[in-house]
Amino acid sequence: MKNLRYLDNVSTLVLDDEKCVGCSLCTEVCPHAVFEMAQNRALIVDLNACMECGACVTNCPSGAISVSPGVG
Amino acid sequence: MDEKDGCGQDGQSTPGVNIMASMEGRGPSCLNVDKDALAGHEKPGFKLCSYVDSFSETHAGRIPIVKSGLGKEDLFSTVYVRWGIRRHDYKVVPGLYGIGHPDRASEVLVTANFKLTFDHLRRALPHISAWILVLDTKGINVWCAAGKGTFSTRELVKRIEACSLEKIVDHKRVIVPQLGATGVSAADVKKQSGFRVVYGPIRAKDIPAFLKNNRTADKPMRQVTFTLYERFVLTPVELKNALKPAFIAALVLFVVSGVGPGGFSFSGAWERGLLAVLALVTGIFSGGFVTPVLLPYIPFREFAAKGIIAGSVFAILLMVAISSAINGMAGFGALFLFSMAISSFLAMNFTGTTPFTSPSGVEKEMKRFIPVQVVALAVSSGLWIYSAF
Known part of the structure; x- marks a missing residue:
C-alpha cells in the first residue's frame, strides 16, 4: 500500500496511552499497520494510513482507542 | 459427460479444481461424486449443492463436507456476480461445514455467507482439513458485513451455539478472518461463548501458512493490498x-x-x-x-x-x-x-x-x-x- 495513500491529517483515531494495557491486539487487527508495540504499550506509528474501520476500537479490552468518523 | 470434460481441462492448468477427486481415482466423474454424496441423504424437495462432496456424521448431526475445487457452475456465477448480476442473492446457507477430513482437533474457520467469499475460502484449502463456520451476513463479504454489523459478536456467538460447536471440537478456539475484527470483539465472544477468537490472516490464501506457523500471521498477512x-x-x-x-x-x-x-x-x-x-x-x-x-x-x-x-x-x-x-x-x-x-x-x-x-x-x-x-x-x-x- 506504499504507493496508495489517501488524504493526510483527516483520521479521527485517538489512542489514550494511559489506558493501554499492552495486549497488542490492535497491532493484530489493524489492516494498515497503524500501530506498533514499544515498551509494552501500543503506539500510533502511521496515523495517515488509518481508514477508520474501527477494528482496533472494537477489540481494545480497555477502551483506550476511539475513532469518530462522520457519516462518510 | 460435459462436466467431466470441463473438469479435465481445468485440472490441467489450475491446481485444486474439482477434477482433483477424479485424478486421485476416487470417482469416475464429478457427476457421480455428487450422487454418492446424496446416497441415503435424499429429502423430498431438497437438492444437493454442487459444492458438497459428502457428509460427515458428528455428535452434533450430519455436517456437509465441501469440495475445495470450484466447479464450472461456481466459475460462471463468479463472472455474473463480478458484473453485479444477481449479486444480492448470492448466498450459502449459514451453519457448519467441513473440508477435507475434519476431526475433533481440527480448526474452526469462520466466514461470511456471500458465496464468492465461501468459494474463495474453500479454494484456498485444497489440502487442509478444517471446519468452516458460516455466519449469516445476508450474502455480504466479511469486511463489509463487519462494518455493517452483520458479521458480529452476536451472530458469531449465536452461530457457535446453534451449531453446538462444543460437541464438534475438543478445543475452544475459532479462527476469525482479521477483517472481521471491525464487527467482532474477541473479549465479548470469549465471555459469551467460552470460545477464544484467534484472528487469522486477511487473505484466505495465507491460511495454510498461518496454520502451519502455529496460528501466527506475519506482517504482510495482516496488511491489505490493492493490486492492479x-x-x-x-x-x-x-x-x-x-x-x-x-x-x-x-x-x-x-x-x-x-x-x-x-x-x-x-x-x-x-x-x-x-x-x-x-x-x-x-x-x-x-x-x-x-x-x-x-x-x-x-x-x-x-x-x-x-x-x-x-x-x-x-x-x-x-x-x-x-x-x-x-x-x-x-x-x-x-x-x-x-x-x-x-x-x-x-x-x-x-x-x-x-x-x-x-x-x-x-x-x-x-x-x-x-x-x-x-x-x-x-x-x-x-x-x-x-x-x-
Whole structure:
C-alpha cells in the first residue's frame, strides 16, 4: 500500500496511552499497520494510513482507542 | 459427460479444481461424486449443492463436507456476480461445514455467507482439513458485513451455539478472518461463548501458512493490498452501477441537444445528442474503469482530482476524434467539461470501494469537489445550448 495513500491529517483515531494495557491486539487487527508495540504499550506509528474501520476500537479490552468518523 | 470434460481441462492448468477427486481415482466423474454424496441423504424437495462432496456424521448431526475445487457452475456465477448480476442473492446457507477430513482437533474457520467469499475460502484449502463456520451476513463479504454489523459478536456467538460447536471440537478456539475484527470483539465472544477468537490472516490464501506457523500471521498477512488485479476485478460492478443513471442522463442529453434556434428540432436532438452521449460514455470509461485501474499512477490523492486528470486526457482524445462534427469553441468546451465532470464524479464514487479510504477523508473530498463538479456541469449545459445558436 506504499504507493496508495489517501488524504493526510483527516483520521479521527485517538489512542489514550494511559489506558493501554499492552495486549497488542490492535497491532493484530489493524489492516494498515497503524500501530506498533514499544515498551509494552501500543503506539500510533502511521496515523495517515488509518481508514477508520474501527477494528482496533472494537477489540481494545480497555477502551483506550476511539475513532469518530462522520457519516462518510 | 460435459462436466467431466470441463473438469479435465481445468485440472490441467489450475491446481485444486474439482477434477482433483477424479485424478486421485476416487470417482469416475464429478457427476457421480455428487450422487454418492446424496446416497441415503435424499429429502423430498431438497437438492444437493454442487459444492458438497459428502457428509460427515458428528455428535452434533450430519455436517456437509465441501469440495475445495470450484466447479464450472461456481466459475460462471463468479463472472455474473463480478458484473453485479444477481449479486444480492448470492448466498450459502449459514451453519457448519467441513473440508477435507475434519476431526475433533481440527480448526474452526469462520466466514461470511456471500458465496464468492465461501468459494474463495474453500479454494484456498485444497489440502487442509478444517471446519468452516458460516455466519449469516445476508450474502455480504466479511469486511463489509463487519462494518455493517452483520458479521458480529452476536451472530458469531449465536452461530457457535446453534451449531453446538462444543460437541464438534475438543478445543475452544475459532479462527476469525482479521477483517472481521471491525464487527467482532474477541473479549465479548470469549465471555459469551467460552470460545477464544484467534484472528487469522486477511487473505484466505495465507491460511495454510498461518496454520502451519502455529496460528501466527506475519506482517504482510495482516496488511491489505490493492493490486492492479484487485482493482481491475472491481470495475465491472462500477460500470454496471453507472448504467441506469447513464441511461437516464442520455435521454436528458438528447432532449437538451434538440434545443436550438428554431425551438426544438428532432434532427438536432439526434445529431448533437449522439455527440453528448459519446462524451458521457467517455467520462464513464475514464472515471469508472481507467481511474480505478491506474489509481496509483494518476497524480493527486483525492479521487475526484484523479478523475479530473484522467477525464481531461480522454476528453481531449474524444475532441480530436470528433472535431469535424463540432463547430465552435463553445461546443468543444461543453463536451470537454461534461466528460471531465462525469469522470471526476465516478472516480470519487470509487472511494467507497477501496480498502484504504477513511470516511473522514471522503467527506473532506466530497465537500471540496462536488461543487466543482456541479459548476462544471452547469457551465457545460449553458455552453452546449449556446453552441446550438
